[in-house]
Structure formats: structure tokens, C-alpha cells
Amino acid sequence: MLSRNIGAVRGAHKAATTKPVEKVAKLGNGLTVGTIDSHKPIAHLVLAFRAGSRYEKANQAGLSHTIRNFVGRDTQEYFGNTVVWTLSQTGGVLKSFTSRDLFGVSLTIPRESTSVGLSVLGQVAGNPGFKPWEVEDVLPTMRADNGYRTAYDLVVDQIHKAAYRNGGLGNSIYAPCSKIGSICTSTLSSFAEQHFVTGNGVLFATNAVHDDLLLYGDNHAPIRSGNAASPSSSAYKGGEVRRDADSKYAHVIVAGEGAAGNNTKALATQAVLLTALGNSSPVKFNTGTTGVIAKAVGQNGSASAFQAVHADSGLAGVYLVVEGSQANQAVSNVVGALKSLKVADIEAVKKQAFNNALRASAHSDNFAIERASQLFQSQDNYIQQIPNVSASDVEVAAKKLTTKLSLASYGNVSEVPYVDTL
Structure with missing residues (x-):
């Protein structure tokens, strides 16, 4: 036995x-x-x-x-x-x-x-x-x-309203x-x-x-037979939505046009870009962040890369939480860092982006939902294209992101700069 x-x-x-x-x-x-x-x-x-x-x-x-x-x-x-x-x-x-x-x-x-x-x-x-x-x-x-x-849920709603205005x-x-x-x-x-x-x-x-x-x-399967529905066009336009609330902090998303779900090469490039911008620390029990935006924000608050991928469009940028009095400096620094982004060690960033994607896929429940979403657009998996991304690809994506910005803010927003001043 x-x-x-x-x-x-x-x-x-x-x-x-x-x-x-x-x-x-x-x-x-x-x-x-x-x-x-x-x-x-x-x-x-x-x-x-x-x-x-x-x-x-x-x-x-x-x-x-x-x-x-x-x-x-x-x-x-x-x-x-x-x-x-x-x-x-x-x-x-x-x-x-x-x-x-x-x-x-x-x-x-x-x-x-x-x-x-x-x-x-x-x-x-x-x-x-x-x-x-x-x-x-x-x-x-x-x-x-x-x-x-949460405040994050609200500001994500706002950035979509700002970016796509009256679109779906x-x-x-x-x-x-x-x-x-x-x-x-x-x-x-x-x-x-x-x-x-x-x-x-x-x-x-x-x-x-x-x-x-x-x-x-x-x-x-008890599913009716029928053809695929095509969504009406919802083009990225850019804009701003601000919502004042009784809070010590300002929750801000600054984003531009990102990768669409039907473009696996752009998704791979965006994965590398977001890793370069910043994510949680790779050191266990360390609560700090790494990347360009962490240096830009400094001690004024916390920030992380942000994305929202849709079938035919997408958003990419940064989510910040800062004290209201520090919002102007923090947001301005982050936008400046985005506009001047240069990737120093592209191979290290790609490896980290690749490993991040693989770790996410190890959680079968979330991965099953994400992969089902991807199959509506393409059978190709963007993860396998990450090693082929170049530094110039990332810098071009960052430039596209900052060409026309959108901004959403919630909380103590009096010191948050307006998008047309960034």
C-alpha cells in the first residue's frame, strides 16, 4: 500500500x-x-x-x-x-x-x-x-x-467618464x-x-x-444561437472629472490612451511600461514601491501604475494617494516623470514584467476570467511577447500615453492641478 x-x-x-x-x-x-x-x-x-x-x-x-x-x-x-x-x-x-x-x-x-x-x-x-x-x-x-x-472604485469610474465622455x-x-x-x-x-x-x-x-x-x-449548453455583438465606437478623447469629498487625502488617476485588448504586442509593451513606472516592492515585508513614479512622489504620498484594458481601447497611467496639501507637487512630478521616461535596464524590467504576469496566471480563478476576456479579442497570449519588447517600444508607448492626458480626482482636490496645466 x-x-x-x-x-x-x-x-x-x-x-x-x-x-x-x-x-x-x-x-x-x-x-x-x-x-x-x-x-x-x-x-x-x-x-x-x-x-x-x-x-x-x-x-x-x-x-x-x-x-x-x-x-x-x-x-x-x-x-x-x-x-x-x-x-x-x-x-x-x-x-x-x-x-x-x-x-x-x-x-x-x-x-x-x-x-x-x-x-x-x-x-x-x-x-x-x-x-x-x-x-x-x-x-x-x-x-x-x-x-x-471605495475611493479607488469612484476615481476609476471618473477616469472613464473623463477619458471617454459620452462613449459607451x-x-x-x-x-x-x-x-x-x-x-x-x-x-x-x-x-x-x-x-x-x-x-x-x-x-x-x-x-x-x-x-x-x-x-x-x-x-x-442552454445558450441561444446568435452572432457576436459589435460595440459602438468609444474613442479616447481625454478630459477631467473632479469630485470634492470630506477627506484628508486626494485620490488621483492621471492616464492617457493605452493598449487595446485586441493588440497583444501593445499589451506586452504596456506590461513592461507599467513595471518600469512602479509596482509593489519585490522584497518581502517591504511596504515601499519601486520604479519611476515612486521616486517622483517621494515622501508626499503613494503611487502605483494603473491600467484599464478594453476590447478596442485602453487607459494607462498612475494612481496616486496623497495629502491634499501635497497634491499639486506630487501630480506635477509624476506627469513630469512620465513625459521624460527612459528605461535604463530594459532586460531587468522585462524579466520582472514577465514574472509578474506568470505569478498572476498561477492564481487559476483570476487567470480564468482574464484569459476568457482575452479570447474575445485574440487567441495569442501577450505574456509570450514580453521578451520581444524593446526599450524604444516602451518609450514610444509612454509618449503616446502623455500626448493627451485625462485626470480624475476624488477627496481633498483643491490643490490637485487641472489637466490643462500639466
Whole structure:
């Protein structure tokens, strides 16, 4: 018995150390299916659709937020308590998420229960019920979401409004408080019929058998057939949004036009650029930051690189938290550092950027969501292109970023410089 156990452990170790291979296929019905199997015991499944807040019409603010909070309730075929009971029996954990581009559901479940997980995932993400009497049930959770927003959440919303103005990417992923409860079931159902279709979706999993997902997507998924939805253009324009609040600190994002999700080379370059700008310290238990912006801010506050990647556009820049009285100096120094950026040791920065990306991909749940998002644009993985980035690529990206800046500020903003003075 002991030798068998050792043999089993050795076999498992050998399988785990084998480099996983990604498989991606597009089914005849239009659904994109992808897997990366590392032969680990926990599978992470994601079903996502192009149905984020950018697809909301002017009178539909908060629609995607409402849909997200419906997950776990009745579907077209099953009661919500049946879904919850099934997941509790298998030990699964279900999460819904929205972005400006996507709505989706992720499920973490033991590998041997993948078939059950796929069935649940298809129902809750692709076949929601939107029962009229359940609309009222989601309103308290939506209000709670708004109440728990942090200063960072607010300033991220503001930078999108500033950068994209009246475009779809300027829409918030949160429902305005005044609009909570204004979306009716017929609007929800109509939106789902248009967007929750095979040609508009991606089914992705880690630690699952690729053929199982192909079989489910081709023959068993309760998802309507339909073509991909094309978002209306939301061009980067630049601008500024300021919001005063009772706080000692100013939360500021200074950003410019960054890489779009459909350009893997630009994403790789941006990964290196953000690493050069600054991130958390590579030294354990050291709370400091490294990079260009840390030197620019000095003791006046804290700062880190910022990005927001969308299907056809993106933002890149810096997020700062500083005392209000120091905001003018800190923001001006950071913008000056961005405009004069030179990468001294490109090889070291690329290695750090590459390792950062690999570490992020080791967290299967978050990686599954990120990779599903990427598959809407391209099957190429930007991580593999990071070693090919040159110093001139990074400097060109930094110059593009600073050509037309956007600024968002929240809190004690009286000393925050206006964007046209930077």
C-alpha cells in the first residue's frame, strides 16, 4: 500500500510539472471554447458574454449591474434554490462579474464534478429567468454594492467618464442610486436575448478536459444561437472629472490612451511600461514601491501604475494617494516623470514584467476570467511577447500615453492641478 501511494504521488507530481498546453476552438454555433489543463484537483470554469455596461443604452444605466446581481436566482429551467443546493453538494463556489466589456460567471469546483459545474454555469449565465417578483429582491444588494465602493472604485469610474465622455466606455459598471429599480424584466430579457448568444460568448476552464467542454458547448449548453455583438465606437478623447469629498487625502488617476485588448504586442509593451513606472516592492515585508513614479512622489504620498484594458481601447497611467496639501507637487512630478521616461535596464524590467504576469496566471480563478476576456479579442497570449519588447517600444508607448492626458480626482482636490496645466 505504501509503495502504491508513493507511486501515485510521483505520478501526480510528474503530471503537475508537465507544461500545460492551451487549447482553443470555435464551435460551429459560434461559441469559443478554451482550456488549460494543469491536472490539478480544482477546476475553474468561466462563461462570459459581450454584455458589459458599454452596451447599455442611454436610458438603461445600471442594466448590467442588475443582471450581475440576478445570478444565483431562478433560471428559465430551474429554481434558484435548486442551483444553490446543487453547488453546495459539490462544494462549488459561484461568482458573477461585470466590466465595461463583459458580463460573466465563474465557478470553482472539484475537477471530478466538472460536468455538474458546466450544467449549472450554463443555466445561471446563459439562461437566466428574470422573474418579475425577483427584481425587488436584487435592489438591496445593488444599494449595498454602491455603499461599499471605495475611493479607488469612484476615481476609476471618473477616469472613464473623463477619458471617454459620452462613449459607451464612459458608462459605470454600477447603477446610479437614482436608477436602481428602474430596469424592468422585459428590458432584462430583451438584453439577454440579444447578447447571451453563442457567437457572443466564451467558455473557458482551467484544470478541465477540453473535449468535455467541446461536447457541452456543442450539444448541451442552454445558450441561444446568435452572432457576436459589435460595440459602438468609444474613442479616447481625454478630459477631467473632479469630485470634492470630506477627506484628508486626494485620490488621483492621471492616464492617457493605452493598449487595446485586441493588440497583444501593445499589451506586452504596456506590461513592461507599467513595471518600469512602479509596482509593489519585490522584497518581502517591504511596504515601499519601486520604479519611476515612486521616486517622483517621494515622501508626499503613494503611487502605483494603473491600467484599464478594453476590447478596442485602453487607459494607462498612475494612481496616486496623497495629502491634499501635497497634491499639486506630487501630480506635477509624476506627469513630469512620465513625459521624460527612459528605461535604463530594459532586460531587468522585462524579466520582472514577465514574472509578474506568470505569478498572476498561477492564481487559476483570476487567470480564468482574464484569459476568457482575452479570447474575445485574440487567441495569442501577450505574456509570450514580453521578451520581444524593446526599450524604444516602451518609450514610444509612454509618449503616446502623455500626448493627451485625462485626470480624475476624488477627496481633498483643491490643490490637485487641472489637466490643462500639466
